Amino acid sequence: MTGIEIITDKCVGCKLCVKACMFSAIDMKDKKAVINDNCTLCGACVSSCKFDAIQMEKEKARKSVDISEYKGVWVFAEQKHGVVSQVAFELLGEGRKLADTLSVPLSAVLIGNNVPKQAKKLIAYGADNVYYVEHQSVENYNDESYTDIFVQLIEEYKPEIVLIGATTYGRSLAPRVASRLNTGLTADCTGLEIDPEERLLLQTRPAFGGNLMATIICPNHRPQMSTVRPKVMKPLEPDYSRTGEIIQPGVIIPENLKVKVLDVVQTVCETVSLSEADIIVSGGRGLGEAKNYALVEELARVLGGAAGASRAIVDAGWVDYSHQVGQTGKTVGPKVYFACGISGAVQHLAGMSSSDIIIAINKNPDAPIFKIATYGIIGDVREILPELIKQFKDKLN
Amino acid sequence: MNIIVCVKQVPGTTDVKINKETNTIIRDEADIIINPFDEYAIEEGVRIKEKVGGSVTVISMGIPKTAELLREAIAVGVDDAVLLTDKAFAGSDTLATSYALSMGIKKIGGYDLIVCGKQATDGDTAQVGPSLAEKLGVPHTTNVRKIEEIKEGYIRCQRMTDDGFEVVEMPLPAVITVVKEINEPRLPSIKGKLKSKKYEVKIFNADDIGADKSLCGLNGSPTQVIKTFTPVHDINGEIIEGTAGEQAKNLADKLLAMQFVKCK
Ligand SMILES: Cc1cc2nc3c(=O)[nH]c(=O)nc-3n(C[C@H](O)[C@H](O)[C@H](O)COP(=O)(O)OP(=O)(O)OC[C@H]3O[C@@H](n4cnc5c(N)ncnc54)[C@H](O)[C@@H]3O)c2cc1C
Ligand code: SF4
Ligand code: SF4
Numbered sequence: 001m002t003g004i005e006i007i008t009d010k011c012v013g014c015k016l017c018v019k020a021c022m023f024s025a026i027d028m029k030d031k032k033a034v035i036n037d038n039c040t041l042c043g044a045c046v047s048s049c050k051f052d053a054i055q056m057e058k059e060k061a062r063k064s065v066d067i068s069e070y071k072g073v074w075v076f077a078e079q080k081h082g083v084v085s086q087v088a089f090e091l092l093g094e095g096r097k098l099a100d101t102l103s104v105p106l107s108a109v110l111i112g113n114n115v116p117k118q119a120k121k122l123i124a125y126g127a128d129n130v131y132y133v134e135h136q137s138v139e140n141y142n143d144e145s146y147t148d149i150f151v152q153l154i155e156e157y158k159p160e161i162v163l164i165g166a167t168t169y170g171r172s173l174a175p176r177v178a179s180r181l182n183t184g185l186t187a188d189c190t191g192l193e194i195d196p197e198e199r200l201l202l203q204t205r206p207a208f209g210g211n212l213m214a215t216i217i218c219p220n221h222r223p224q225m226s227t228v229r230p231k232v233m234k235p236l237e238p239d240y241s242r243t244g245e246i247i248q249p250g251v252i253i254p255e256n257l258k259v260k261v262l263d264v265v266q267t268v269c270e271t272v273s274l275s276e277a278d279i280i281v282s283g284g285r286g287l288g289e290a291k292n293y294a295l296v297e298e299l300a301r302v303l304g305g306a307a308g309a310s311r312a313i314v315d316a317g318w319v320d321y322s323h324q325v326g327q328t329g330k331t332v333g334p335k336v337y338f339a340c341g342i343s344g345a346v347q348h349l350a351g352m353s354s355s356d357i358i359i360a361i362n363k364n365p366d367a368p369i370f371k372i373a374t375y376g377i378i379g380d381v382r383e384i385l386p387e388l389i390k391q392f393k394d395k396l397n
Numbered sequence: 398m399n400i401i402v403c404v405k406q407v408p409g410t411t412d413v414k415i416n417k418e419t420n421t422i423i424r425d426e427a428d429i430i431i432n433p434f435d436e437y438a439i440e441e442g443v444r445i446k447e448k449v450g451g452s453v454t455v456i457s458m459g460i461p462k463t464a465e466l467l468r469e470a471i472a473v474g475v476d477d478a479v480l481l482t483d484k485a486f487a488g489s490d491t492l493a494t495s496y497a498l499s500m501g502i503k504k505i506g507g508y509d510l511i512v513c514g515k516q517a518t519d520g521d522t523a524q525v526g527p528s529l530a531e532k533l534g535v536p537h538t539t540n541v542r543k544i545e546e547i548k549e550g551y552i553r554c555q556r557m558t559d560d561g562f563e564v565v566e567m568p569l570p571a572v573i574t575v576v577k578e579i580n581e582p583r584l585p586s587i588k589g590k591l592k593s594k595k596y597e598v599k600i601f602n603a604d605d606i607g608a609d610k611s612l613c614g615l616n617g618s619p620t621q622v623i624k625t626f627t628p629v630h631d632i633n634g635e636i637i638e639g640t641a642g643e644q645a646k647n648l649a650d651k652l653l654a655m656q657f658v659k660c661k
Contacts, residue, residue: 003484003615022408022519023429023460038460041488041615043622143527144536168558172539175524179495179531184619187491187522206628207521208408214625221619258536260566262553267561275559321542321578322557327518328433328577336652353628357655359648375651376636377644387645395653 003057004041006033010053020048022208044212070160070222073099076150076173077110077122077130078165080141084110084118086276087165087230092126094192094233095163098201099128101194107131107159111149113139116246123244126236130246131157135253141169144259147176152251154181159223161201163192166227167275174227184218185225188331190232190354191215201226209327209350230275231333232354267322274325279305280334282325282352283313286341286362286381290318295385296340302392308332308352310342326351341381344369361385398451398549400442401502403513403525404435404470406463431466434514437575440582442512443474445547452476454505458486458497464598472585472593479505483602488615491524497613498525499532500606510552511572515540526574537572538565542579 013031025038026045033053046054073095077088092108099106108122111133119130133149150173154162162177164170166188178185191204195217201224204215218224274280281303283296293313300307308330309323325332327347337355342348344360344367352358353372360373361381370376377384409428431439442453455470457463458481467478481501489497502508511533516523523539530537542562543555553566557576585593603610611617637644 003487025460038462039487040460043488044625047625143538147531168540168556171523172527172537175491175522175527176531176537178524179492179528182492182619184490184492185522185524186620187520187524202623208519209521210628212625213628214622216620216622218619219621258568259538261563262566263564264558265561265563273560321576322561324577357652370634370636373634375648376634377648378636379641379644383641384645387641388649391645391649395649 004035004039005055005057006035007053007055008032010051011049012051012053014050016048016050017045017054020045067160067220067222070158072104072157072159073102073106073161074154074159074163074223075106075108075127076162076164076170077108077118078141078167078169079110079112079115079118082112082115082118082139084115084121085165085167086235087167087170087228088122089125089235090230090233091163091165091228092122093235094228095161096126096236098161098192098194101196102160102199104160105129107157109133109150109153111138111146119246120240121238123242123246124238124240126242127244129244131249132246133249133251133253137253137255140261140264141173142257142259142261143172143176144257145254146173147180148254149251150177151180153249154223156249156251160199162223162225164225164227166229170227174225178225181223183221183223183225184216185227186216186218187227189226189228190333192226192228192233200224206354209346210353211346211350229331229333229354231278231335274306274308274323274330274332277306277332278335279303279338280308280325280332280336280352280355281305281338281340282308282310282342283319283340283381284310284342284348285312285316286343287313287318288341288382290316292382293318295382295389299338299385299389299392302389302396305334305336310348311345339369339373340385342369343367344372398445398449398509398547399507400445400451400453401505401508401511402435402438402442402453402455402470402475403498403511403529404439404455404457404467405432405514405517405525406430406457406459406466407432407517407519429462429466431469432514432517432519434516434518434575434577436582437577437579438512438514439470439473439475440580441544441575442510443583444580445510445544446474449547451509454479456498456501456505457481458489458494458501461600464600467598468593468596469585471596472589473583474589478596478598480598480600481602481606482600483613485603485608485610485613488618489613490618490620491520491522491528492619493613493617494525495528495532496617497603497606497608498529500608501601502529502533504601504606509550509569510547511535511570513572513574515574515576523574526572530572533570533572535570535572536567537574538567539574541573541575544573544579
């Protein structure tokens with residue numbers, strides 16, 4: 001059977017599961033837990049019960065494909081303007097570990113036009129071989145053609161694991177591909193591991209805006225697909241003496257595309273983009289007025305980072321939405337995150353709490369941001385920021 | 398122009414606290430709300446209708462209680478609301494969700510544009526939009542921040558990218574997912590509120606939409622959550638004291654020492 005069951009003999013009526021359920025789906029009747037119609041079978045209550053009184057079962061799934069036919073780890077090498085994005089090298093670093101644990105090859109998939117040098121670079125960064133699809137019409141990313149080509153490659157070569165960077169394009173391509181192949185896709189992973197006995201990929205990811213971590217498997221379908229958050233995995237040191245094969249597979253390049261990209265506009269050219277930046281300096285209401293955002297931008301520039309913002313000042317019109325970090329903005333995970341005059345509402349924390357080092361600068365010592373800050377400075381950002389800019393300017397020269 | 402907007406119910410995010418003992422989320426107010434991104438999707442649907450005519454239908458797959466939320470959409474100008482609810486849908490991952498939605502949408506039929514939110518604030522995957530488009534066999538564009546032009550059989554829109562935006566055109570029917578920048582949702586009018594009070598949400602189960610139950614819910618979901626836990630932020634945060642100048646110097650020294658900030 002499929003569903004969830006309370007084993008009434010084991011239930012002691014402690015109500016821990018009631019609190020764990022996000023959907024108000026557990027009632028108490030006669031001091032025993034009872035699941036009601038609100039239940040979405042999300043599974044969160046199962047691990048909350050300390051008495052093993054909650055059981056969730058799934059029908060033995062039909063294996064949709066012969067999973068033993070699928071071998072090897074693949075990384076999608078997203079390229080833009082002929083340059084492979086950083087996240088692909090990070091994925092090769094991680095993919096190398098997974099492939100070595102499974103004793104299978106690691107391959108990169110590169111789709112573009114006239115970028116053979118990039119293929120060599122992928123080998124230097126750990127790929128055993130590169131599937132390189134070259135054509136004028138796929139010079140730039142296009143959802144339709146890239147999906148078509150990627151699916152053809154997967155059906156032909158049958159990899160067991162496919163990793164795709166959780167960039168704008170990656171998070172659009174991956175679900176389209178997974179849906180066509182009817183396989184599982186775990187979103188925005190921050191941890192990957194192999195269960196050596198089952199040869200399964202254990203994919204760990206944040207959900208509920210970073211308040212909950214979930215480990216997800218895809219036991220009966222192949223490939224096991226994940227999108228992986230940029231800046232989490234570590235690339236290998238490139239070794240240009242490594243050898244590998246560059247394979248130009250015979251795929252059908254789709255023609256007469258429905259989706260047409262008419263224009264690509266880069267607005268974040270003066271600095272690095274938020275998702276790629278190692279250092280992010282973000283500003284909030286504590287800046288006092290719009291013109292003080294210049295301080296945030298200047299510190300970001302001095303540090304070679306990107307400038308972010310809280311929702312409050314985006315809504316107030318001080319800066320453009322493209323700078324917004326948080327639940328309804330961008331999710332970032334830089335090495336260092338400066339929160340300048342940001343109080344730290346959960347919605348903001350959802351977008352940045354995975355940063356390695358968090359620096360909070362705020363007048364209010366009770367601001368929630370201090371709870372997750374590695375370093376806190378209690379003070380007025382308008383005084384601290386100019387001092388910081390000065391310090392780094394002096395020291396970085 | 399017939400527009401369908403996909404709406405998900407999510408737990409209200411106001412008060413998230415972690416129970417340290419059980420490592421689970423405590424919710425004082427266990428209410429459900431419309432996924433914030435879907436508010437923008439609804440508003441965009443209504444704006445398109447107001448501009449070019451037609452109708453807007455919201456569809457959701459969820460628990461019976463979701464029907465109340467869908468009425469909120471009627472109050473801001475949506476014409477019809479459909480709720481797919483069935484025990485068979487419980488435990489759906491994004492693939493099973495997209496399948497069920499695609500069957501519901503085929504049942505409604507005659508659509509030109511499907512609008513989804515960029516992502517839901519609970520599952521957080523942003524996968525349902527593209528996956529749904531695939532199931533319907535129509536093109537899609539994610540992260541739309543502006544519709545430049547829409548007319549019979551054609552849409553041209555701006556998609557937000559990691560470092561800017563791009564202009565994409567597609568024939569209709571198609572799916573778009575929208576970001577917050579696209580509009581500012583309106584508040585319900587008094588007339589709208591009255592209408593929503595009387596409105597009865599159309600409720601379909603798996604059989605009504607002809608869904609194959611082996612492709613729905615837990616059984617139709619390739620992914621399986623095997624463990625959940627609360628993230629540990631290993632923070633023994635240090636407060637840096639002193640005058641503004643001292644604080645800045647102290648912090649800069651620390652960051653330079655850790656080599657996070659490097660000399661060029
Ligand atoms: C902790 C946790 C982790 C999870 N991780 C994954 C995972 O990695 N991969 C996976 O496949 N599933 C995962 N799921 C399941 C996933 O949350 C559900 O499939 C959910 O039904 C849809 O995904 P989402 O919430 O991410 O929606 P998103 O894909 O983020 O939603 C995007 C848009 O799709 C539309 N939409 C989404 N759901 C519905 C709906 N039910 N009715 C109408 N419109 C809708 C809305 O317009 C919404 O704005 C996870 C669930 C939990 C609890
Ligand atoms: S947590 Fe377990 S023991 Fe406690 S009420 Fe729930 S089912 Fe019963
Ligand atoms: S499975 Fe999820 S929705 Fe169902 S009772 Fe448990 S926690 Fe609540």
